[in-house]
Each structure stands twice: as C-alpha cells, then as structure tokens.
Amino acid sequence: MVSPSLVSPSLVSPSLNSRPAQVQLYDLHPPLDDFRAEVLQGLRQPQKMIPPKFLYDKRGAALFDLICTLEEYYLTRTEMGILQTHAAEMANLIGDSVLMEFGSGSSQKIRILLDALSANPLASDPVYVGIDISKQHLLEACDRLTQDYPGLTAIALCADYTQPLELSAIEGMGDRHKVAFFPGSSIGNLEPAEAVQFLQQVAAALQPEGALLIGVDLKKSKTILEPAYDDALGLSAAFALNVLTRMNRELGTNFVVQNFGYEAIYNPMGRIEMYLISLQDQTVHFGEEEIAFTPGERIRTEYSYKYDVEEFWAIAASAGFQTKQVWTDPNQLFSLHYLHL
C-alpha cells in the first residue's frame, strides 16, 4: 500500500505559480519504469494490449475532453443531465462530506454537486480530493475549482487509482464522512472481477461509513454504442493512436503512427472493445526488444463494459456496497448509483 506524501504547493506547475497556490499536491505518479514495464508486458501477450490509463498524457486528456463534446458521445451530456436533474437529492445524501473523485479529469461534473451543496447555508466549506494519473491536467482542473469556489479546499492526488491508497496521510480530510465520486462509466474500463477488486479498495478508503456515487453506462443498441467510440471526426481514433506517439516520446519506441488504424466494436457479451490495428507487416523497437506485427493484428487499448442496473448492483454487492438510490435518464442510456457501506 502506498501512502501519499505532500509536495509543497509551491511546486505546483510553473503556470500555476504565478498566483498564490491553492492546491495541495500529493504526488504518487507511477514512475516511467512502471509505464515501460506494463506496456512491454502487454505487448508480449498473444493478444497485445496497452492499459488504458496510459492514454491520458496532456494531449490524450485534451482529446478526451473534445470527445466529450461530440454528438455521438452521449455519455457525458446524459450523465450531466442526470446530475443536474437530481443534484438537490444527491446533495442531501452527500451532506457535510469530503468529496473524493476518482479519475477526476477536468473536474466538470463535480461542479454540479458543489453548486447543489452550496445551496445549504449551514454546510461547512467543502473539501475536494481529485485523484487522477494525469498530473498537469489534474492540477489545472483543481486550480480552476479553487478559483471558482472560494471556500473550497482542493487536494490533488496524482496516483493510479487501481492501486490501494492509504489516505490517512492526507492532511485536511479530518474526521469527516467521505463520499467517493466515480463518474464517466470509467468502471467499465475494468474487467468485472477487477471492478469488484477496485470497488473493494474504494470501500476500504471510505471506511467506516462512506458512500460512493458512481456513473455506469447501460447496455444499448450497437448502433448507438459503436459511433460513440468511433466518431465521424476521428477524435476517438486520434485519442487511441496518441498513445503510440507518447510511447515514442517517453519510452524511445519507434512506432510509425500512420501504419496503424483504429476500430471500436461491440461484443454482445456486453462490452465495447477498442483496438489499434497494424496496417502492414512491421517491427517496432522497444529497447533491446523487437515487437513484430502482422497485417491486421490488433492491440487492445480499452474495454468499456456496459451493465444493466441489476448487473451492476451484483458487482457493487460483491464489493460490500448496498444500493441507496439509482437514477437514470428518460432514454435509459446511463445510470448513476448512490451506494453505501
């Protein structure tokens, strides 16, 4: 288990140093060696894969934000619609808690909850912990939050949330009840057994009596699902291919990005599968190693599991959570679940 240590707020990125730093950074960013080792291990498998957490360098995070604005990508606007419709009810459930967002990205959705929480004049000033692997993006998002919500204490925890986190070293969380927020259906990027394990880790972080508000994409027609992950503008493809550019820059590989394509297909077992596809016979140098690709060979970059409400309840229950409330949109595209221990 890794314990976060505080990096002085004055070490917050240069662009943020021009004004008084508001954000406390706890930096547990995985070292470059982990990136190298995990990617190499994935590329040595018979079904080559790259873990999706590596898709979010600065450009990847910016591309993801653009994807969220696309017509085909119904997930973001639908989840935000549910949050807006039920924000007051959610704020009542959350009460006077520390909000911890896993995979916080641009921290847009939390604003809906912060606005609803601020409607209670008796509530204490909110404390927000953003947890994300993309450090610069995380810092900038937390910094913008502190500008827009003057009473807010924002803590940026740069870490891989699939690893167990010991949060007791984080200053400022006090004894307050904790509520985790995990939007975006990022739970779907994990295999069901990994999702249970992840939720067990979240439960451990929330002890003794916290809660989890989690966004889960629902099963639906592949005519809606596939374009959401392979849009007409090609942003989803650019987002996935960007990991090759990142590896060339940070790991010294020599992928020729134009020699790879992209596809997203719905597997009726209940998941979207995203792949980079080798367009020709080619060999890529990875340190001492050579990785060979045949024409049409695929590298898996992401799964995105879709769950019916009851299927997700079973996963949550296996991790020790009970359902307090579930909200969906009128078209039954997306669900938000409030779970407690």
Ligand SMILES: C[S@@+](CC[C@H](N)C(=O)[O-])C[C@H]1O[C@@H](n2cnc3c(N)ncnc32)[C@H](O)[C@@H]1O
């Ligand atoms: C799909 S985006 C979702 C962003 C935002 N929560 C939303 O709902 O729009 C996933 C976010 O989780 C972060 N992320 C992905 N895998 C992660 C991991 N293993 N540990 C920490 N952050 C991760 C990415 O950097 C990215 O910001």
